[in-house]
Amino acid sequence: MKVAVIGSGAWGTALAIRLHKNGHDVTLWSFEKDLIPQMETERVNIRLSQVKLPEGLRISGDYACAKGCNMVVIASPSFPLRSVCRGVAPYIDEDAVVVSVAKGIESGTQLRMSEVVEQETGHKVVVLTGPSHAEEVALELPTACLAACESKEMAELVQDAFMSDAFRIYTSPDAxxxxxxxxxxxxxxxxxxxxxxxxxxxxxxxxxxxxxxxxxxxxxxxxxxxxxxxxxxxxxxxxxxxxxxxxxxxxxxxxxxxxxxxxxxxxxxxxxxxxxxxxxxxxxxxxxxxxxxxxxxxxxxxxxxxxxxxxxxxxxxxxxxxxxxxxxxxxx
Structure with a gap:
């Protein structure tokens, strides 16, 4: 599966590494353009310095990296989420699965993060969340999370994409x-x-x-x-x-x-x-x-x-x- 992870904070980076190790073709998009050269050459992201970035994991500062992807994971902090979604939305394929791992409620609108993502991208969204420190997921310490969506098929697709021996995913209809x-x-x-x-x-x-x-x-x-x-x-x-x-x-x-x-x-x-x-x-x-x-x-x-x-x-x-x-x- 071809995947773009939009957001190179600790959590986005940990998930990109997990997806890459699961055999997917992954690009990690970063807002922090000044950090990209270091990530590409030294294979280290200061946001998650405990682990090396795998050699096959691509780094990009261009929203167009989402084009042609089967799955787009939105891993932005809550406060710039809407603008990030607006930036990447034109490049998300119509049949791509969109996953939100953002945590928060938008101030003013009181919308949940997946509602903001849906508004800006026009896609139904799967929520991936749970007790999961990025550092521990990246180090492959046993962790369990929840993939939540009204669509059982979409939740199970996300479950299959992320699941590993150390990262267990359950599903739920209650996003x-x-x-x-x-x-x-x-x-x-x-x-x-x-x-x-x-x-x-x-x-x-x-x-x-x-x-x-x-x-x-x-x-x-x-x-x-x-x-x-x-x-x-x-x-x-x-x-x-x-x-x-x-x-x-x-x-x-x-x-x-x-x-x-x-x-x-x-x-x-x-x-x-x-x-x-x-x-x-x-x-x-x-x-x-x-x-x-x-x-x-x-x-x-x-x-x-x-x-x-x-x-x-x-x-x-x-x-x-x-x-x-x-x-x-x-x-x-």
């Missing part, structure tokens, strides 16, 4: 739930990091993760997702890995904020895209629009965009009125 889990877990991971930075313990992190997952599922169901999706790879799986690992840029940024740095200082120190920062605004816009109660998301928004101290937000969360854990607790 809505898969994407919301992927996007909103970054917000909860920021909060988990802030908790660590404030010096709180494991109990606090467990509270944030479980109650955060409840909020994500609540919003997901309101948007048409299946509740059980959030108990799977794209929900609790992705949440665990992002909230607990030091590979997690969102958690690392949160730690710095908890230690007293501004969000801007924290993101600069992390030195890579912190998707939870952007997702917090979009998630707060969504829950206001739909009338969904999401106190942890609101807390994150308050710290990131309203300048309220993390300590004050924690105090406000702990002084909320008492309630049952489940909205359908089943009391007689």
């Amino acid at each position: 809505v739930g898969a994407e919301l889990g992927a996007a909103l877990k970054n917000v909860i991971a920021l909060c988990a990091g802030i908790s660590d930075g404030l010096g709180f313990g494991d109990n606090t992190k467990a509270m944030l993760m479980t109650r955060g997952l409840t909020e994500i599922a609540r919003l997901g169901v309101a948007m048409g997702a299946k509740k059980e999706t959030f108990a799977g790879l794209a929900g609790v799986g992705d949440l665990i890995v992002t909230c607990t690992s030091m590979h997690s840029r969102n958690r690392r940024a949160g730690i710095l904020i908890g230690q007293g740095k501004t969000p801007e200082e924290a993101m600069q120190e992390v030195g890579a895209v912190v998707e939870g920062y952007y997702a917090a605004r979009s998630a707060w816009e969504l829950c206001c629009k739909l009338g969904v109660d999401m106190p942890i998301v609101h807390a994150a928004y308050s710290v990131l965009y309203e300048g309220i101290s993390a300590a004050k937000v924690v105090e406000a969360l702990l002084h909320r009125s008492k309630k049952a854990e489940s909205e359908d607790a089943g009391w007689l």
Whole structure:
């Protein structure tokens, strides 16, 4: 299969390597034109320096690399996603399968990433997501992800393209739930990091993760997702890995904020895209629009965009009125 991976960040690079090792003819497109010569000659991408780029993996800065491809993988960060899709759209063949691995919600429109890709390319999209640090996938450490699409045939095609002895792909028809889990877990991971930075313990992190997952599922169901999706790879799986690992840029940024740095200082120190920062605004816009109660998301928004101290937000969360854990607790 001929494949173009649009986006040479850590995740796009890891997936391009995986596809190449699976025997596909792969081109990795990079927005960072100044890095292309190094990638071509030294076979190293500074975004994923732990592994060498295979010799047969082509590097390009031209959107036309997507022309004639059977599959196009969109691996752009969320904030430039629309412009990237506009750039590559004219070169995507009509019968190509388009895969989105972008994680986030577009600010202003509150569209999921696959909806943005569909709008700009005119193609139905398969969502590939799950608990998957790029570094570990590139090093072929055992990992499982989810290929989600209304079309079973398309989801299974993506499953077959990516699957290997170390990279297991499951399928699901619930792209809505898969994407919301992927996007909103970054917000909860920021909060988990802030908790660590404030010096709180494991109990606090467990509270944030479980109650955060409840909020994500609540919003997901309101948007048409299946509740059980959030108990799977794209929900609790992705949440665990992002909230607990030091590979997690969102958690690392949160730690710095908890230690007293501004969000801007924290993101600069992390030195890579912190998707939870952007997702917090979009998630707060969504829950206001739909009338969904999401106190942890609101807390994150308050710290990131309203300048309220993390300590004050924690105090406000702990002084909320008492309630049952489940909205359908089943009391007689």
